[in-house]
Amino acid sequence: MQSGQASRTALGAAALRAAHQVLDHGRIFADPLALRILGPDAQALVREAGDDPTRRRLRLFIAVRTRFAEDALAAAVAQGVRQLVVLGAGLDTYAYRASHGDRLRVFEVDHPSTQAWKRERLADAAIPVPSTLTFAPVDFERETLADGLASRGFDPSARTFFTWLGVVPYLTEGAVFSTLAFIAGLPGRAHVVFDYANPPAPGAQAGEAAGDHEALAARVALVGESFKSYYESDALLARLRGAGFRDIEDLGPAQIAARYFPGRGGPPRDRGGHVVHALRI
Numbered sequence: 001m002q003s004g005q006a007s008r009t010a011l012g013a014a015a016l017r018a019a020h021q022v023l024d025h026g027r028i029f030a031d032p033l034a035l036r037i038l039g040p041d042a043q044a045l046v047r048e049a050g051d052d053p054t055r056r057r058l059r060l061f062i063a064v065r066t067r068f069a070e071d072a073l074a075a076a077v078a079q080g081v082r083q084l085v086v087l088g089a090g091l092d093t094y095a096y097r098a099s100h101g102d103r104l105r106v107f108e109v110d111h112p113s114t115q116a117w118k119r120e121r122l123a124d125a126a127i128p129v130p131s132t133l134t135f136a137p138v139d140f141e142r143e144t145l146a147d148g149l150a151s152r153g154f155d156p157s158a159r160t161f162f163t164w165l166g167v168v169p170y171l172t173e174g175a176v177f178s179t180l181a182f183i184a185g186l187p188g189r190a191h192v193v194f195d196y197a198n199p200p201a202p203g204a205q206a207g208e209a210a211g212d213h214e215a216l217a218a219r220v221a222l223v224g225e226s227f228k229s230y231y232e233s234d235a236l237l238a239r240l241r242g243a244g245f246r247d248i249e250d251l252g253p254a255q256i257a258a259r260y261f262p263g264r265g266g267p268p269r270d271r272g273g274h275v276v277h278a279l280r281i
């Protein structure tokens, strides 16, 4: 991220969530605040996102990862989880539309510049901040999540759900695994949902998807938020198991296509963006 500036990719992801409401009628993931949080620029941002055919795949992936995370979270809350940490929250709106009353405490953790900008957006859009929400500004590359949460009333012994969407690719491997180690080391039971990408392999990963990925990598580099880490699935899952995570569900392009887009033509790819749910028992 560029120092002192809010994340531009957070705005990009939010624009694609809003575009999903308009262009796909929220079919995968319905978010009644997705447009409102963008303020007066919403329609222009949606138009811009919709005009670029290389962003269609990403728009649907963002809808899928958010739906996957919120479905897993709903199941966990039904089983008694009472604490949620939204890591790298960007303009995520979960905390402002969830209907858990005061049953679920939510901590939004983000880079200080992005979080300050989000709070302005919320105020401008007159979206109320629930009393169950706590903001925790943390730069993952400079401070530990433990320090960021410790002073803000986070209960390490409570069963906790972590969502970490659209962040892992922008962090170094060291920052990613130290965050996972923190989650795995909590005395309470923990869930984590995050997404990652396989390393691009030109030739092997030929076709439109590779072109879309190249376009995205160039776009994020241009705004100072280059991708910093990619993972081979087998190696990543082995490291998650080594850290103590169990019941790992890893959906790659083929599983995502089968679950969320059944009946769509074309051979499913086996490499690309993945979304993972893992449990630390």
Ligand SMILES: C[S@@+](CC[C@H](N)C(=O)[O-])C[C@H]1O[C@@H](n2cnc3c(N)ncnc32)[C@H](O)[C@@H]1O
Residues within 6 Å of the ligand: 001, 007, 009, 010, 013, 014, 087, 088, 089, 090, 091, 092, 110, 111, 112, 114, 138, 139, 140, 141, 142, 164, 165, 166, 167, 170
């Ligand atoms: C692509 S956005 C995703 C935002 C949101 N989770 C979503 O899905 O819309 C990336 C997020 O990662 C955060 N981020 C990137 N680098 C970070 C760092 N070093 N420390 C804390 N947050 C970081 C940005 O502030 C931004 O909110």
